[in-house]
Amino acid sequence: MMETEVAGLSLDQVLLVPSESNVLPNAVSLATNLSADVQEALPVIGAPVMTDLGMAQSFAENGALAVLSAGGTQLQDVQTMVAEDEATLVGVEVLNEVDAFETAVMLHAAGAKLIDFVLDDNLDQAIESLRLLAQQVPPLTTMAGPVADAETARRLFETGIDLVKVAPLPGQPVYTVTTTIAVAEVASEFDAGVVLGAGIRYSGDIVKALAAGAVAVMVDTDIIGDTPADDLFQIAGGLRSGMGYTGSATIDDLRLNAQFVQITAAGLAESHPHDVELTKSAPNYAKQ
Numbered sequence: 001m002m003e004t005e006v007a008g009l010s011l012d013q014v015l016l017v018p019s020e021s022n023v024l025p026n027a028v029s030l031a032t033n034l035s036a037d038v039q040e041a042l043p044v045i046g047a048p049v050m051t052d053l054g055m056a057q058s059f060a061e062n063g064a065l066a067v068l069s070a071g072g073t074q075l076q077d078v079q080t081m082v083a084e085d086e087a088t089l090v091g092v093e094v095l096n097e098v099d100a101f102e103t104a105v106m107l108h109a110a111g112a113k114l115i116d117f118v119l120d121d122n123l124d125q126a127i128e129s130l131r132l133l134a135q136q137v138p139p140l141t142t143m144a145g146p147v148a149d150a151e152t153a154r155r156l157f158e159t160g161i162d163l164v165k166v167a168p169l170p171g172q173p174v175y176t177v178t179t180t181i182a183v184a185e186v187a188s189e190f191d192a193g194v195v196l197g198a199g200i201r202y203s204g205d206i207v208k209a210l211a212a213g214a215v216a217v218m219v220d221t222d223i224i225g226d227t228p229a230d231d232l233f234q235i236a237g238g239l240r241s242g243m244g245y246t247g248s249a250t251i252d253d254l255r256l257n258a259q260f261v262q263i264t265a266a267g268l269a270e271s272h273p274h275d276v277e278l279t280k281s282a283p284n285y286a287k288q
Contacts, residue, residue: 009178009260009262011205012199014208014261014263016208016258016259017246017259019246021245023244023247025237025240026240028248029251030043030236030243032216032251033193034215035193037141038065038089040063040089041063042235045091045219046064046228047066048067048068048070050220051066051068051069053077057081060085060088062232064232065090065091067093068092070118078092078107078110079110079111081111082110090112090113091115092115093116093118094107094117094118100126101129101133108136115133115140117129117130126144127155131159141163145197146165146174146197147165147166148173149179150182150185157186157189157190158190162192162193163193163215164195165197165218166179166180174198176198176212177208180213181212184213193214194213195215195216196212196218198218200218200219200223203237203238206239207239207242207243207246207254210255211254211258219235
């Protein structure tokens with residue numbers, strides 16, 4: 001993993017250094033553990049801002065998990081998916097409200113595999129709810145965020161939750177690489193994980209996030225379009241190629257083997273297709 005004294009590096013400011021590799025793309029495993037009880041075959045999580053029942057079903061069919069937004073038909077959608085397949089992967093967004101604990105327990109009982117707990121200004125109230133959720137039997141896999149610094153992440157991990165979501169807060173930016181590395185170091189003390197919830201536009205960004213220590217990333221309409229199954233297929237192919245590029249057969253190997261190099265804006269432009277006329281864009285790739 002990269003060690004750097006330069007503060008504030010984002011995904012667009014680094015590239016992965018290639019390594020000698022005998023790892024073919026079809027030999028790469030993309031499996032990741034969100035907790036001891038929840039594993040994904042593809043390390044992406046669909047953001048609640050874009051997830052409806054159809055989107056959640058498409059993610060589950062492709063070995064990933066999407067988070068249904070709070071309210072509305074959330075409970076009914078979970079019940080529909082579980083009725084079709086009891087083991088289906090589906091997450092739910094839970095807001096930091098007075099009844100957050102009861103809401104999360106109800107949705108978990110209905111079959112939700114991940115609680116995405118949304119933090120706000122009332123961190124003390126959230127920490128109390130998260131501490132109660134972490135004590136539940138059977139256990140709930142719980143993620144809390146957005147978090148923009150390692151100190152807040154530590155307070156959250158001390159409650160016993162499984163995951164912290166790194167993403168910007170109003171007036172508090174997140175340097176997606178640097179912050180992920182810092183929070184992942186804290187997570188390792190608690191046998192917990194980090195999800196990068198911002199800045200993902202290409203499959204290469206996901207490889208960088210995993211190399212920085214994330215167990216998964218949260219994706220939205222910047223990379224997922226109207227045909228999510230096709231987009232997830234493209235993402236999986238990009239991840240296999242990117243991990244093979246570093247000689248990594250697993251995500252754990254990637255964290256151990258990967259090295260970053262800092263680049264300039266000109267270097268970023270050179271790393272993407274340029275000076276060519278695109279006749280047809282890939283479904284999940286649009287030059288920014």
